[in-house]
Amino acid sequence: MPLLVFDLMDTVIVDPFYREVPVYLGTSLEELIQVKHPTSWIEFETGLTDEMSFLTRFYREDTGLKLAYPEEFKQIFFSAYRFVDGIETLLATLRANDQKLWVLSNYSNWVLQARELLQLDRFFEGYCVSCDTGHRKPSPGAYRALMASTGAAQHLLIDDRPANVEGALQAGMDAILFTDTDALRRQLHSRGILEG
Numbered sequence: 001m002p003l004l005v006f007d008l009m010d011t012v013i014v015d016p017f018y019r020e021v022p023v024y025l026g027t028s029l030e031e032l033i034q035v036k037h038p039t040s041w042i043e044f045e046t047g048l049t050d051e052m053s054f055l056t057r058f059y060r061e062d063t064g065l066k067l068a069y070p071e072e073f074k075q076i077f078f079s080a081y082r083f084v085d086g087i088e089t090l091l092a093t094l095r096a097n098d099q100k101l102w103v104l105s106n107y108s109n110w111v112l113q114a115r116e117l118l119q120l121d122r123f124f125e126g127y128c129v130s131c132d133t134g135h136r137k138p139s140p141g142a143y144r145a146l147m148a149s150t151g152a153a154q155h156l157l158i159d160d161r162p163a164n165v166e167g168a169l170q171a172g173m174d175a176i177l178f179t180d181t182d183a184l185r186r187q188l189h190s191r192g193i194l195e196g
Contacts, residue, residue, distance in 0.1 A: 001193065002154035002174060004094065005146060006124070007137075008105040010160045011178045012087050013114055016080035024076045035063045044108045047131045051109070078113050086181030091123040099193065103127045104146045104157060106136040126150060138167025147171075156193075158184060 009015040022029045037057045044054035055073065059065035067073050094101060101124050105111065109131045115121060128146040135141035137159070147155065157168040157175040168175040176187050188194035 001099075002156040003100055003102060003150055003152035004193070005102045005104045005150075005155050005157045005173075006091075007157070007159035007161070007164065007178070008103055008107060008111070008114070010084065011158060012084060012091070012103075012120075013118065014080070014082050014084055016077045020076055020080040021073075024073070035059055035065060037061075041108075042136070045106055045130050046134050046136055047109075048134075054108070074110075077110060078117060081114050081117050083118065084181065086185075090181055090185060094188075094194070095123055097195070100125055100152075102146070102150055103129065104137065104142065104159075106130045106142075137161070137164040138170075140167070140171055143168055143171035143173060147173075156191075 006012050010018075018029055022032050025032060027035075037060050040049065040054050040057040043049040044051065049057075051074075052070075055067055055070040058067050058073075091101065103120075103124050103126070105127070107114075107129050111127065111129050111131065115127075126149060128142075128149050130136045130142065133142065133145040135145055137143070138161075155168075155173045157165065157173055158178050159165050159168070159175065160178040162177060165175040165177045176184065178184055185194060
């Protein structure tokens with residue numbers, strides 16, 4: 001039986017960046033993407049910069065924009081963390097069946113708040129996160145870091161991004177493209193991982 005490995009954002013947790021953050025900033029997602037700094041989040045996600053540097057450099061320098069209330073902005077993320085529809089129940093079912101679960105995620109050290117707020121440790125026994133490894137999916141280093149951490153012979157990645165699924169396949173892992181929880185249930189059932 002493969003070790004089930006879940007991406008976090010928009011697979012387990014609804015990502016606030018695409019919904020709550022534009023509303024808070026009074027802009028559309030499309031407009032926000034035009035003015036946000038192109039690399040500050042990636043640098044934060046891979047541990048190359050700290051939280052304060054990210055918040056200071058949230059916008060592109062040439063826009064003249066700054067976050068008026070950085071601490072309040074950060075809380076928008078934390079207060080919006082919630083499970084993708086149906087996934088909490090599915091994770092509980094998998095754990096009740098003694099299925100071991102891990103996380104492979106591109107995320108910053110804010111993953112610690114997500115773990116605490118949603119009590120993720122009741123489901124996942126290990127985490128391989130880009131802020132700790134310095135590697136983001138679909139970089140081969142991200143998958144190598146996971147395989148070195150788990151020691152499992154087989155891995156099945158569940159991720160909402162096609163590029164990350166393709167990266168897993170190229171790294172010798174199995175993978176499922178996540179679209180919604182019901183579809184994932186059907187796929188896990190067809191593979192004999194989920195009963196009933």
